[in-house]
Amino acid sequence: MRQLIIVGSGPAGYTAAIYAARANFSPLLIASSVEAGGELMNTTEVENFPGFPEGIMGPDLMDAMRAQAERFGTEVLLDDVTSVDFTGDIKKLSTGSNGDFEALAVIFATGSAYRKLGLPEEERLSGHGVSWCATCDGFFFRQKTIAVVGGGDSAMEEATFLTKFADKVYVIHRKDTLRASKIMQERARSNSKIEFVWNSAVTAILGTDAVTGVTLTDTVTGTTRELPLDGLFIAIGNDPRTHLIHGQIALTPEGTIAVDGRSSRTNLPGVFAAGDVIDPSYRQAVTAAASGTVAALDAEHFLSALESVPAS
Amino acid sequence: MSAARSVTDASFDTEVLQSGKPVLVDFWAEWCAPCRAVGPVLDQILDENGDKLDIVKLNVDENPQTAMTYKITSIPAMIVFQNGEAVKTIVGAKPKQALEHDLAAFIA
Numbered sequence: 001m002r003q004l005i006i007v008g009s010g011p012a013g014y015t016a017a018i019y020a021a022r023a024n025f026s027p028l029l030i031a032s033s034v035e036a037g038g039e040l041m042n043t044t045e046v047e048n049f050p051g052f053p054e055g056i057m058g059p060d061l062m063d064a065m066r067a068q069a070e071r072f073g074t075e076v077l078l079d080d081v082t083s084v085d086f087t088g089d090i091k092k093l094s095t096g097s098n099g100d101f102e103a104l105a106v107i108f109a110t111g112s113a114y115r116k117l118g119l120p121e122e123e124r125l126s127g128h129g130v131s132w133c134a135t136c137d138g139f140f141f142r143q144k145t146i147a148v149v150g151g152g153d154s155a156m157e158e159a160t161f162l163t164k165f166a167d168k169v170y171v172i173h174r175k176d177t178l179r180a181s182k183i184m185q186e187r188a189r190s191n192s193k194i195e196f197v198w199n200s201a202v203t204a205i206l207g208t209d210a211v212t213g214v215t216l217t218d219t220v221t222g223t224t225r226e227l228p229l230d231g232l233f234i235a236i237g238n239d240p241r242t243h244l245i246h247g248q249i250a251l252t253p254e255g256t257i258a259v260d261g262r263s264s265r266t267n268l269p270g271v272f273a274a275g276d277v278i279d280p281s282y283r284q285a286v287t288a289a290a291s292g293t294v295a296a297l298d299a300e301h302f303l304s305a306l307e308s309v310p311a312s
Numbered sequence: 313m314s315a316a317r318s319v320t321d322a323s324f325d326t327e328v329l330q331s332g333k334p335v336l337v338d339f340w341a342e343w344c345a346p347c348r349a350v351g352p353v354l355d356q357i358l359d360e361n362g363d364k365l366d367i368v369k370l371n372v373d374e375n376p377q378t379a380m381t382y383k384i385t386s387i388p389a390m391i392v393f394q395n396g397e398a399v400k401t402i403v404g405a406k407p408k409q410a411l412e413h414d415l416a417a418f419i420a
Contacts, residue, residue: 034349034405041345127386127403
């Protein structure tokens with residue numbers, strides 16, 4: 001049995017691992033098989049992580065965090081947690097390829113998953129013009145006309161990145177103001193290849209074998225029109241990844257894991273949560289890392305208290 | 313452990329389309345993080361099922377012709393070819409168990 005298992009390998013998971021490993025808990029970090037490193041693996045330049053005045057590529061930042069966690073004795077397992085039982089004193093986790101694990105404490109830092117538009121054509125046309133990863137798929141849209149749906153930083157970053165390839169990039173947004181930070185907005189607004197389509201919701205994706213366009217519904221007037229496109233990139237936000245713990249750990253009305261005040265303590269003793277999975281508001285690499293620190297310190301406190309209780 | 317070998321625009325016809333057994337082609341690129349993540353998973357599946365299913369990699373950067381022929385717009389894209397026909401398409405990196413499930417018809 002382990003003292004501590006960390007589930008997740010984004011900034012929250014790796015930072016928790018750095019702290020827990022330095023406290024000699026030799027944590028096992030279950031990183032996932034194909035999404036190790038988390039959301040930053042699919043980004044390009046990270047310009048707002050302190051300590052990197054020239055910026056750093058997302059995958060490089062995550063490789064560095066992993067190396068730092070391993071340096072102090074974290075064991076990183078590239079596998080997926082498929083089910084958990086956190087209800088008893090001993091926390092149980094099953095993985096896809098490496099069997100079952102047990103621990104006295106768990107830090108749950110599974111992050112969030114891309115939100116879908118929820119349209120019936122979305123799944124069918126995924127890989128045929130519908131994409132969630134600009135850095136993966138931008139290459140295939142050289143000299144094409146494409147659109148990004150969304151109004152946050154991710155949407156601005158993707159739209160700006162995609163102008164390297166596409167001739168024209170529409171940014172389709174439900175409102176007439178953006179949620180994105182000023183610098184990201186400015187960058188997108190000053191790019192001559194980007195055109196904003198305001199107050200518009202994508203209500204249908206058109207095309208049989210490949211995307212040919214979208215139906216837009218004006219969110220103010222309700223009128224609809226078609227916009228011809230070769231590709232559609234969806235960047236409308238993320239939902240906390242909580243499917244493994246449904247029915248075991250209490251959630252907030254927003255769907256994130258509920259924690260006690262500013263701590264990482266869930267309603268189950270010995271189960272701590274950190275990063276995007278508890279954060280409906282900020283969702284930054286730095287806030288996730290800080291949240292991972294809180295979880296490691298809470299777990300350390302919990303494990304030390306266990307040790308001081310004499311076995312009965 | 314065996315690693316999936318690379319095919320090119322030039323070798324695609326002989327190595328994939330004319331192959332006697334089903335071939336999964338992993339369309340990938342260096343700049344695609346999910347592609348780099350799923351590569352080792354495909355190597356494992358090849359290791360365990362190489363007698364039934366061949367698995368090869370095609371770099372879309374270096375081999376744009378084949379990527380265009382099969383209308384690839386999202387990677388990683390994994391297409392299984394049987395008797396020269398594309399019979400199964402999987403888009404996006406998935407864990408080993410999920411890929412094995414998708415490929416059950418070829419490896420079970």
